[in-house]
Amino acid sequence: MTRLSLSAALNSGLRHVLEEDPKAIVMGEDVGPLGGVFRVTDGLSKDFGAERVIDTPLAESSIVGTAIGLAMRGYHPICEIQFDGFVYPAFNQIVSQLAKMRARTAGHVPLPVVVRIPCGGGIGAVEHHSESNEAYFAHTSGLRVMICSDPQSGHYLLRQALACGDPVIFYEPKRRYWEKGEVSDDLSLAPAFDRAVIARQGSDATVVCYGGMVATCLEAAGYAQEEGRSLEVIDLRSLSPLDLDTVCASVRKTGRCLVVHEAPGFAGLGAEVVSGVTERCFYHLEAPVLRVTGFDLPYPPAKYENQYLPDADRVLAAIDKLLEF
């Protein structure tokens, strides 16, 4: 075990992948000598060379598009999209090409491509640098969507993402890049990549969250404990496919469920969780399943984001409603 920031834990994951898989390639804007704007690829080009850690032209569509071609040739590319809001130029390549190639060729052309995207707000960034766009990709069949929440999940999931052989949209909550935690690099200890994990056990209500919101919900659960309320916090990790088994097992135990995410609520991941829980656990529910999400606004200028983003207080206010219902 080593104490690492999320950025360093991801870097360590990439290092493992490059060492263990000779076909692995890291590619994106400024991922070479600079080490990426969040330093996730720090030192990799020095150690693995410019042929395997590629500083690409500034063109997101072609970052994903050429990664598809490299994958067809037998390579295993891990692309970096520099910021969440810059992924839209690559939308066609991801949704119409990367996601569909396996199905449209009846399984002949699998594409083991990972697209890493720093996501979410909370760092005071300028516009287009704080978005949570996971629902677009979760809505697309043929993609796996994963999101890490802390250094350990980042390290494990990133290595598992490339090994799984399917196209993966891999989100990294940028507000958590510099938070540290203990990291094991023993992959045999990792939970399955498509399973949610219980981040904190509890008995009064289930709080389903992911990415940057996991730390927020754990903080809220700590405050709730002081008030004698026991919250079970579930970190989804895999947004598509969703691990409803783990979620529903918890809800059957607690009878109450709250879903928390940064992204706008309308047609978001939370709606899918609510639907899944309601269908499967209807007779166990003591209250309607509630959501705490970002508002249905364009992501606001930085000075508003503390009001825009769900925080522990908003989570606790929703818990009050949920428990008092």
Next chain:
Amino acid sequence: MTHDEHVGDPSRTGEPASLLAPDGALKTSSETSSEASTEALWDTSLEVTAELVRDLYRWMRLTRRLDSEAFSLQRHGELGLWAPSLGQEAAQVGSITALRPTDYVFPSYREHATALVRGVTPAQMLEQWRGISGCGWDPAALHLHAYTVVLAAHLPHATGYAMGVQRDGTDEVVTAYLGDGATSQGDANEAFNWAAACHAPVLFFVQNNQYAISTPTRLQMRTPIHQRARGFGLQSFFVDGNDVLAVHAATRQAVSQIRAGGGPALIEAVTYRTGPHTSSDDPTRYRDQAEADAWASRDPLARVEKLLDARDWWTPAWRLGLDAECERLGADLRSAVQSFGPVELDGLFDTVLGGRSALLAEQKAGYADYVAAYEEVSS
């Protein structure tokens, strides 16, 4: 007149290089080198033999037969759609036959000659147009990618594949086919620039067939494609796309330069989409019959027939043999559509992801239960 309509019309910016005139006259080596002085890269070293001309002609005839049969099958309701290759046989055959069978090819969706030459069977060819699969063949086995319908999306794929070839240290050349309309797409411009920046071993073969569905080239661009290519840092060729020998020579030369490490290239082959965009299109709404008639006099097959006649390079027996081969292809296509059975949805759930998916497993099982219950009720 709000702007100079002549600017950007490639047919008005100099003649494309050619070897075989519409009247069947084969230019001599000295004629082509002087004519092509504006095209420094144009190489006239192609040895025009009876065998080569007959081979190219055979593939063009087979392509035309495939195209007409498939179009008829669409009209009979056997195919949902067909995108005809009629008139573009020289551009397609001349280029695909200049590649090695192991050179990976990314077609757009009208390059039926590339599929024929690469050995796609009639049944495999029709699956996508019949609506029973997204691609009828195994792309890796034939070194021929699935047709790409979102225009230019396959150009970054070809470029990336070529980056892989570079890393493998082999001498393969990757070829991507596109049309004039596709050159307006962002992905095309990204791929041209990216390939040049990476010195990737890729050839972009543009069939400028004058129309993007109904929109003529002059509304699509101000600078001709082969001129833009140079701005990106691509080697550039400009050829008569209805002249199979010129296309073959230019492609051979481009591919040989790329194979030798010369970097990526683009060929603009000027041709004409004789038929509609697809079986759903009606060209009479946007182009004059006079224009189509003028292009008919430049038919890619007719000029080769004149050459074969003039040189006495074919025999009646050979012609009859080819006629019979074409009819067999037509019959094979007809029997292929008869061989297709009904489709079953459940197989589709298994090809979306390689690994497990609880969601898909649940939906597949749920659908099977629904079908079983329905069958129980109806029996």
